[in-house]
Amino acid sequence: MKKLPQFLFRCSLLAVVPCAANAAGTYYTGAYQSPQTRYTQRTYNPQQTGYATQTRGAYTSGSSYSSIRSNSGMRTGQQPQMNANAPQAAQPKKAATSSKNGFFIDGGLSHEFAQWQFEMKESGSILHYDNVGWNVLDINGGYMFNAGNTRMQVNAGFKYGMQSGETTMVDDDITNGGYFITQWVDQNKNVIGEQLGHALSIGKSSGGNMYGFNIGFGLTDFFKVGNVKFTPSVGYRYFKYKLETEKNYGLSVDTAACFKVEGSDEIQCDPIIIFYTPDGKGGYTQAVVWRDKITDRLPIHQGATEIDTAGTYYYQQPGTSHSYEVEWSGPYVALDMLYEINQNNQVNGHVELGLPAYTAEGDQPYRFDWQHPKSVLDEAGIGSAFHLGMGANWTTAINNRVSLSLGVTYDYYTVSDADAKTYLNGDYYMGIYNALLNSDAYKGDEAAMLNPETGSATAINIKQLQNDCPGWVCSVSGEVESFYKSLGVRVGLQAKF
Secondary structure, three states, rough: OHHHHHHHHHHHHHHHHHHHHHHHHOOOOOOOOOOOOOOEEEEOOEOOOOOOOOOOOOOOOOOEEEEEEEEOOOHHHHHHEEEOOOOOOOOOOOOOOOOOOOEEEEEEEEEEEEEEEEEEOOOOOEEEEEEEEEEEEEEEEEEEEOOOOOOEEEEEEEEEEEOOOOEEEEOOOOOOOOOOEEEEEEOOOOOEEEEEEEEEEEEEEEOEEEEEEEEEEEEEOOOOEOEEEEEEEEEEEEEEEEEEEEEEEEEEEEEEEEOOOOOOOOOOEEEEEEEEEEEEOOOEEEEOOOOOOOOOOOOOOOOOOOOOOOOOEEEEEEEEEEEEEEEEEEEEEEEEEEEEOOOOEEEEEEEEEEEOOOEEEEEEOOOOOOOOOOOOEEOOOOOOOEEEEEEEEEEEEOOOEEEEEEEEEEEEEEEEEEEEEEEEHHHHHHHHHHHHOOOOOOOOOHHHHHOOOOOOOHHHHHHHHHHOOOHHHEEEEEEEEEEEEEEEEEEEEEEEO
């Protein structure tokens, strides 16, 4: 009976320890028991010599079982029968960040800041949308499974975004020199100037949208470096966005006689001015002039009845002036990295390299008739463009299935030497052509109108344009360079089943 107080002391100690341990833990399924020492009270059996109380050790990770000799006379090393009613040690739940087979899904909201720009080499036109804001919803899911000794996964994702706020668009036909219109010659057929078009317009963009999807196949945790697990994968990604411009304001200037100012890098170009003077035969003669560099004055033409500033004018476009739909799509290779901080927290990263195709279909107001069917189409095949995608996330477990994630994303798409097609309005040009042909000057004589010596330069240029652009579609190889880049901040939820 002297052992009974010690027995009661141990029972009281066991009643306190689980409570203190649970207070320090996070996720447990049952009553906590210390992993170092777990005791249960063996039911006593009456013996001929009285009764004795026996204790036995419980299994612990990494150690072998051995019994404690007692007054009952059990031999050392003999394994007693375990009491079926004895409480078992509860194991901590695995956090949702643990990589295991089965389905997983990840959804999130992000805000991305983006820029898109394309440049036309021959014309020198540069158009760019700066500080594009996107509010984006994305959903990604997949399935992990074993194939022999290899763990694999298939995954797919979808994203949809809407433009946030207003974005500034700049259509710049000045920076790199502008576009060629025509050459001017004197009566002796000497070139006296080149008419170049320069324009600059600035508008507001809002209401755009974007979406994309991807599908991939990877080798889950294929190799490990230190505590970082790596999953290589291959896949296909599609990304498309649409941007429109309204409230566009611009200035167009047709120039000639560009020259560099002495003692500086400044370049000045004089605007084209055309004087129309009656020729006494019911028609007009044209005199194309620009500023006299000596007197800094325009020459005065006596008898001129009309003065034309050619393509120099200011314009406002309150409605939609520009509209573009851009696609990047093609294969990629990627590498995912996973570092588990502890059972509830992890950091993961993603690096992706793609070789997509590029397509940009545009409706822009360069046409003289200001109509807006499809006006340009830029294309490059798969492998002609390049995509770099990166992302990083920190995740923390909410319970054993769901985790919260916070992260950043970055994408950079670029293409060089894309082919460009320009769709002209043949009705507009042929309307001018037929009006000249039926005028009093030519009276239906097309040969006379197209005579390089005495004919109409305008009609000759239209005819040449028709020959150079079959079906009124002008094609130029390697004309376009373009890039799109974005940086996003993301919050999401992950779940595993």
